[in-house]
Amino acid sequence: MTKPFAYSIKEFNAVRQKIRxxxxxxxxxxxxxxxxxxxxxxxxxxxIDSFDGYLDYLxxxxxxxxxxxxxxxxxxxxFFREAHHFDKLKEYLLSHSGPVRIWCAASSSGEEPYSIAMTCAEARGSLKNNVKIVASDIDSGMLARAQAGIYPIDQVEKLSLAxxxxxxHRGKGGNAGKARVVPELRSSIVYFKQNLLDADYAVESGIDIVFCRNVMIYFDKPTQEVILKRILDKMKPDGWYIAGHSENFSHLTHLMRPLGKTIYQINRQSA
Ligand SMILES: C[S@@+](CC[C@H](N)C(=O)[O-])C[C@H]1O[C@@H](n2cnc3c(N)ncnc32)[C@H](O)[C@@H]1O
Incomplete structure (x- = not known):
């Protein structure tokens, strides 16, 4: 099939270089x-009628x-993607009664941080539960969707009735077919824009648990190690790092040790 816009391997490679x-x-x-x-x-x-022209514009x-x-x-x-991580989070919360700080480091459209917030509310029996959740992503469009907390009803219907x-809240009128996260849950999460490639992270140190799932997979191994070190610097010495299902850090055991399926604990002495 012919493509309406002029596009060749040259432009594809230029896009690859730029996004990287x-x-x-x-x-x-x-x-x-x-x-x-x-x-x-x-x-x-x-x-614009060609990729070459678009790259000049960019x-x-x-x-x-x-x-x-x-x-x-x-x-x-x-919501609750890789459900075993949320079971582990619940266990953590039941065995740590004090304040807990969680960073969701590639939060996309919000389903992941809201799953974290729901787990915290359930584990501690209240939406006021002494858990501070911050969530970030590089994509400003996704951050806006996360903050709005509005989802198609078929997505929400997969959750339990409770x-x-x-x-x-189920949408009515113009919002029929959608559901919105209740304000108390929405306001329990602070969203911010963060490119994980940046040298500085706009997050306070002393994080107990980082969810950094299904994003490292897009980076090469040297980049993964640089980013991982920066994230670990923001964490408590015994903090947990929760990875995505296809992210393997067995080559970085000097930084953290496996604690369960794709859950790691920092090795602070050698990090
Ligand atoms: C596949 S989604 C994973 C979402 C969620 N963590 C999950 O596991 O369901 C990957 C997310 O990583 C974000 N991302 C990609 N590169 C990034 C970067 N350099 N810094 C921060 N976020 C990034 C994307 O915008 C996207 O929302």
Whole structure:
């Protein structure tokens, strides 16, 4: 099929280089069609007729960087994805009665931090539970969706009746077919924009648990190690790092040791 916008391996490689420099994301050779379809929307919106032209526009317009990044991030997520992590979080909360601080470091559209917040409320029997949750992502569009906390009803219907009743309001009128996270749960999470590739993280030190799931997979191994060290620097000496199902840190046992399925505990002495 012919493509409406001029696009060759040269432009694909230029996009790859640019997104990698900006975010750390390494796009495999097989992602050329994905890049074409996601960025075509930007070309259409801007009235640009070739990828070459778009790349020139990107270089000349700082404000396009955010759109470029938002278009190329993959944001797949769901409530209670990898449910065993939330069982472990509950165990942690039941055995630690004091204040707990949690950072969700690639929060996408919010299902993950809200799953964390629901688990905390259930484990401690209240929405006022002495757990501080902060959540970040590089994608400003996803952060806005997370803060709004509005989801299609079919997504929310997968949750138990008890969770739906306690944590969601069903939309009416113009919002029929959607459900919104209750204000008390929404306000229990502080969202901020954070590129994990940046040298400074806008998060206070002393974090007990980091959820950093299904994002490291997009970075190469040296980048993963740099980012992991920066995250661990923000954590308590016995903190937990929770990874995604396909993220393996067996080559970084000097930094943290496995504690369970894709859950690690910091090795502070050697970190
Ligand atoms: C596949 S989603 C994972 C969402 C969630 N953690 C989960 O496991 O369900 C990956 C997220 O990582 C974010 N991301 C990609 N590169 C990033 C970077 N350099 N810094 C921060 N977030 C990034 C994307 O915007 C996206 O929302």
């Amino acid at each position: 420099a900006l975010t750390g994301i390494s796009l495999a050779d097989s992602k050329d069609n994905m890049v074409y379809s996601r960025l075509s929307r930007r070309l259409r919106a801007l009235g 270089d000349a317009n700082q404000s396009e960087t955010e759109h470029f990044i938002n278009a190329l991030t993959t944001n797949l997520t769901s 969770r739906r009743k306690q944590f969601f």
